[in-house]
Amino acid sequence: MTARRTVLIIDDDGDYRASTRSLLEREGYTVVEADSGRKGLEAARSKSPDLIVLDIMMESPVEGYSVVQALKFHGEYDDVREIPVVMVSSIQQDPADLFGMAGDVAMITPEAYFTKPLEINSFLQCVRRMLPQDD
Amino acid sequence: MIAPQPDGPIIVIDDDEAMRRACQAALRRAGYEVETYADGESGLKRMAEVGAGLLVVDLKMPGMGGMEVINRIKKINPDIVAIVITGFATVSTAVEAMKAGAYDFIPKPFTAEELRVIIARGMERRRLAQEAKKLRQEKEAQARKFITFVSHQLKAPLGAVKQYLDVLCHDAMDSIPDQYQPWMQRSCAKINSMLEVIDDWLTISKVEGGHLATQRVPVRWQDLIESVKETCATMARDGEVRVTAELPADLPPVIGDATALRMALSNLVVNAVKYNHPGGEVRITAGTDAETVAVSVADTGGGVAAEDVDHIFEEFYRSKDERHVSKGGTGMGLPICKRIVEELGGRIALDNRPGEGATFTVELPRAEREPAS
Numbered sequence: 292m293t294a295r296r297t298v299l300i301i302d303d304d305g306d307y308r309a310s311t312r313s314l315l316e317r318e319g320y321t322v323v324e325a326d327s328g329r330k331g332l333e334a335a336r337s338k339s340p341d342l343i344v345l346d347i348m349m350e351s352p353v354e355g356y357s358v359v360q361a362l363k364f365h366g367e368y369d370d371v372r373e374i375p376v377v378m379v380s381s382i383q384q385d386p387a388d389l390f391g392m393a394g395d396v397a398m399i400t401p402e403a404y405f406t407k408p409l410e411i412n413s414f415l416q417c418v419r420r421m422l423p424q425d426d
Numbered sequence: 427m428i429a430p431q432p433d434g435p436i437i438v439i440d441d442d443e444a445m446r447r448a449c450q451a452a453l454r455r456a457g458y459e460v461e462t463y464a465d466g467e468s469g470l471k472r473m474a475e476v477g478a479g480l481l482v483v484d485l486k487m488p489g490m491g492g493m494e495v496i497n498r499i500k501k502i503n504p505d506i507v508a509i510v511i512t513g514f515a516t517v518s519t520a521v522e523a524m525k526a527g528a529y530d531f532i533p534k535p536f537t538a539e540e541l542r543v544i545i546a547r548g549m550e551r552r553r554l555a556q557e558a559k560k561l562r563q564e565k566e567a568q569a570r571k572f573i574t575f576v577s578h579q580l581k582a583p584l585g586a587v588k589q590y591l592d593v594l595c596h597d598a599m600d601s602i603p604d605q606y607q608p609w610m611q612r613s614c615a616k617i618n619s620m621l622e623v624i625d626d627w628l629t630i631s632k633v634e635g636g637h638l639a640t641q642r643v644p645v646r647w648q649d650l651i652e653s654v655k656e657t658c659a660t661m662a663r664d665g666e667v668r669v670t671a672e673l674p675a676d677l678p679p680v681i682g683d684a685t686a687l688r689m690a691l692s693n694l695v696v697n698a699v700k701y702n703h704p705g706g707e708v709r710i711t712a713g714t715d716a717e718t719v720a721v722s723v724a725d726t727g728g729g730v731a732a733e734d735v736d737h738i739f740e741e742f743y744r745s746k747d748e749r750h751v752s753k754g755g756t757g758m759g760l761p762i763c764k765r766i767v768e769e770l771g772g773r774i775a776l777d778n779r780p781g782e783g784a785t786f787t788v789e790l791p792r793a794e795r796e797p798a799s
Contacts (some may be wrong), residue, residue, distance in 0.1 A: 310593045311511075317597050381585050408589035411596050418630035 292302050295409065296422045299340035301331030301358065302379070303349040307407060311344060319424055326348060332361055337369045342372040342422050345401070347380040355380070359401060375402040379416040431550045433479025433552065435459040438547065438742045439469035439495060440484040440511065447533075449482060452538035453545060466498075469491070473499055473506070480545070481554050484511045485523060493526055500527050505553045505559065509544060514572030557791035574631045578789070582655070587618045630741065630765070633690075639686035639769040644679040644793035648719050651710055658699055666704035669695065673712045680719045680790040682770045687790075689719070690766040694786050695760040698725035701784075718772075719792055724785040732780045738776065739764045 298320045302308050305326070312322045323338045325331035327331035333344060343362075349364055355378055362368050362376070378401040405416050438449045444519040446462040448669060453460045463469035466483075467490060473481065481499060486493035496508045499557050510523045510531045527537050529551060532544050548581040591614050599607060629638065651671050662669045680687075698708040731747040738745075744757040763786075767774045772790035779785075 304586060305580065306583075310586070310589045314593050314597065354545060381582060408585045408592060411592050 295319060295321045296424060297323060297338060297340045298342045298344060298418070298422070299323050299325065299331065299334050300344045301325045301328065301334075301349075302344070302346035303327060304346070305340070307346070312407065314409075314411065315418065320418075320422070328358045332356055332368070333417075335362060335374065336368065339371065340374060342378045342418065343374055345376050345378050346407075347378055348372070348382070353398070376422075377401065377403045377405065377414075377417065377421070379405045379407050380425060381407040434476040435478060436480045436482065437461040437469055437473055437478045437486070438482045439464075439485045439492070439577045440467060440482075441465060442484070445484070445511070449541060452541050455538070456542045456545070458545065458549075466492075466495040470495060472497055474502060475582055477503060478506060480548050481506055481508045482511065482545070483508065483514070485504060485519060486513050491659050493523060496523070496527055505552075507548045507555075509548050510645070569793060571628075572632045573627050577627045578629075581624050582630075583619070584621055588614070588621060619721075623758075626762065629762055637701070638689075639683040639766050640694075641683040641685075642681050642770075643683070645682045645684045645687055646679045647677060647712060647719065648673055650684065650688045650691055651721075653688060653796065655693050655710075657692060658695050661696065662699050662708070665699055665702060667699045667702045667706045667708055669699065669708045669710070671710040673710075677712050678714060678719060679793040680770075680772075681793045682772075682790055683766075686766045688695065690763040690788065691723075692787070694723040697759060698723050698727070698784075698786075701725065701727040703727065714792065717792060718789045720787050720789040722785050722787040724783060726783045729780040729782060729784050731782065733776055735776065739774070 296319075298315050300308050300311055300315075300322060301312070302324075303326050308324045308326070312324065315322050320373060323334055325334045328351075331343070334340070345355045345358055349354065350357065351357070357379075362374070363372060367395055371406065402421065405414055405417075436453060436461060438446060438453075440446050440462070441447070441464055443464070444553060446464070450460050450462050461472060465474060466487060469481075469483070470490075470630060472478075481611040483495050492510050496510070498506070499506055508528045510520070510528045510544070512519050512523070512531050512533050520533075523531055529548055530544055538661075538679055578718075591610065595614060599610065602610060651673065653672060655669055656767070658669060693706060702725050704709065708726075709724045711722050711724070713722075731745060734743075734745045734747060737743045738760050741761040742757050743761075763776050767788050767790065768791055775787050775788065775789070777785040
């Protein structure tokens with residue numbers, strides 16, 4: 292029996308964190324939360340999550356991008372570079388547009404993208420695919 | 427000294443050279459910028475270039491008459507103030523001209539002073555109309571800004587509430603007493619439709635700003651249709667409606683914006699599924715001619731009610747048709763389609779078959795080349 296998988300939710304909206312947390316805990320994941328990009332980056336190192344669910348618009352309208360950029364490119368996050376990231380945003384936008392924009396700042400594409408509120412079944416399917424639970 | 431007028435020069439069109447000279451002299455002396463033309467064609471050409479604010483035109487001219495000049499310029503410049511010169515001062519000619527859109531008339535012969543008085547009134551009229559238009563535009567812009575602001579303010583908390591409810595329905599329905607379970611589902615449904623309205627408001631305010639169909643690149647309908655069929659699959663299965671697409675293998679691409687066109691097509695297909703009946707069908711077909719590609723979405727629903735046909739493309743219009751009221755909707759889907767298609771230089775048309783179904787056809791210019799892959 293291995294340790295339970297941990298998901299880090301980075302979102303400045305407490306309501307979204309609470310409902311997403313409940314959803315993931317019921318699936319058997321351990322959940323940790325951060326309410327800003329900065330705290331999210333700290334938690335990525337201190338809590339060593341297996342997956343990050345990351346909101347795009349927080350302190351800045353593109354805060355989520357700054358977080359991914361730091362995770363993937365800054366030397367101090369070497370240990371957590373490989374953690375997959377699921378991006379979420381309440382703006383309905385074609386991900387291709389978003390990632391086109393991200394491309395301008397040498398960003399890499401996150402592993403998945405969802406609009407908020409989450410479509411529960413497809414979100415859970417995606418999480419299960421990325422984090423198979425040991426039984 | 428003649429200062430340039432912000433609205434461009436006054437255009438005088440008269441086949442009589444003496445009359446042109448007299449008008450020009452009288453109006454220049456009054457401080458106006460004036461250009462004169464001997465026939466309708468050259469006057470129209472000039473007005474199309476400079477966007478003139480005021481036109482003085484002789485009714486009776488060889489070739490194109492004054493009325494035709496007015497009709498044609500009003501099509502491209504509806505705000506122009508037109509004053510007609512009538513050779514025989516019968517009231518009926520003047521009334522005819524004013525019915526057809528002229529602002530005033532001046533009977534021949536007239537003095538320089540009479541001309542100046544009428545022109546001054548015309549200019550004042552022009553100024554007031556411009557001011558009114560500016561005020562109206564400012565008001566509309568304000569309204570749009572307000573809608574956008576309110577929508578953003580509502581969207582975040584509603585989205586959070588929806589996610590709470592969805593999680594409750596997904597994970598905790600068993601612990602909710604049976605009699606309250608339908609209330610949960612109804613709450614989800616109501617919030618869903620509110621969020622749809624908000625998204626449509628945000629979309630239409632973007633379209634108003636002209637930001638929605640921003641690209642002009644070759645787009646393949648085949649790809650859009652596949653993707654829309656996929657997103658509508660669940661809804662179609664639940665409604666027991668079959669969605670099929672039959673496209674010519676060599677359907678050429680169109681010039682457009684893939685994101686905007688996908689939204690337009692999705693609105694049409696969603697409607698066709700929604701206003702259908704179990705066992706019904708939605709057929710997507712396409713055809714092409716030398717310049718355009720037409721894509722049609724045909725359903726086997728009841729068709730559009732007669733009293734709705736003229737209004738379905740109007741913003742915020744909601745049918746009173748019983749069959750539709752029960753299905754919800756925002757009243758914005760078709761106006762959004764129409765705007766997207768028209769922004770891209772295309773047309774959307776309805777072929778209504780009461781009792782049998784409706785077919786919406788979108789026609790767009792063909793692209794010269796294939797999209798970059």
